[in-house]
Amino acid sequence: MICRLLLSLIMMQSILARIDVEDIKKVSKTFVGEKQDVAINPKGPLNLMRGYIVNRNGYMYNKRFYSPEIDTDYALSKKGLSDENEQEYNFTRTPVNDRVHKDLDTKSLEGKYLSTYHALLIKMFPSADGDLSIEAGRSNALTNFLRADHVKKDTKYILAALLLLSEGVDVKIAVDYKGKKNNLVIKSKTCKEKEFVNVVMHTAGIDPVTNEHSDSIYQSEAAGIVKFYMQCKDNPLLKKEGKFAMPATKEKFESGKFLNSAAFLIQTYIYEFIDTAEDYRDFVNAA
Secondary structure: OHHHHHHHHHHHHHHHHOOOHHHHHHHHOOEEOOOOOEEOOOOOOOOOHHHHHHHHHOHHHHHHHHOOOEEOOEEEEEEEEOOOOOEEEEEEEOHHHOEEOOOOOOOOHHHHHHHHHHHHHHHHOOOOOOOOOOOOOOOOOHHHHHOOOOOHHHHHHHHHHHHHHHOOOOOEEEEEOOOOOOEEEEEOOOOOOOEEEEEEOEEEEEOOOOOOEEEEEEOHHHHHHHHHHHHHOOOOOOOOOOOOOOOOOHHHHHHOHHHHOHHHHHHHHHHHHOOOHHHHHHHHHHO
């Protein structure tokens, strides 16, 4: 009960702390880059106004809670009789227990992609209390990894790398399995020795397997998300004119197929994650 209350407070704080639309406008009009001579493309993925519009219009909310690919977890139980002597029922909805439908055809490229996409959608937007949220009680959840003390300073680079991969850009990102603990590494494409990020993919928390405290919980969800976006870079379904590409026309937008785009997923996540103008500016500079 206490854990659920704390999680609810964290979610409420996240909702209240989401970056203000005026801050988005302000940062979008400023110049960024090392020489402060680069402007944010108002029609590009770095403009968080996209996330604001998605949030206000409930696109991700509807995608998360009403996708036919998701097997929603709910229960209906008898409550008792009403004053009018009619049977009443209790309806319980538990979004964190949602799963991808098992009958998806994972043998085809499209079916395999959709299965993985929706599995990550559930993990990235667990929405424990029924409201769309990236907050999770799991120690190996992406949001918790990005907020870990030893990862915070590099979060902007990690999110920028995922965004760039979703746009088909080649990014030197990988999980290094060579040491005793796995590391997430992002390297420069022009200088082999230069590393932008090199963080241990283990954090402290409650082990989801043993349900006991551990100082070394492997961030399997973050590793899975990185792997997914690395594969998305060359996925023909996401290329320009691909079935799930971000829309360039009104007709393609109205088709709604872009809701299955890896770019749509990470852009919406970034909007939900960034909560200050300073964080937004740092993120843009990292990209």
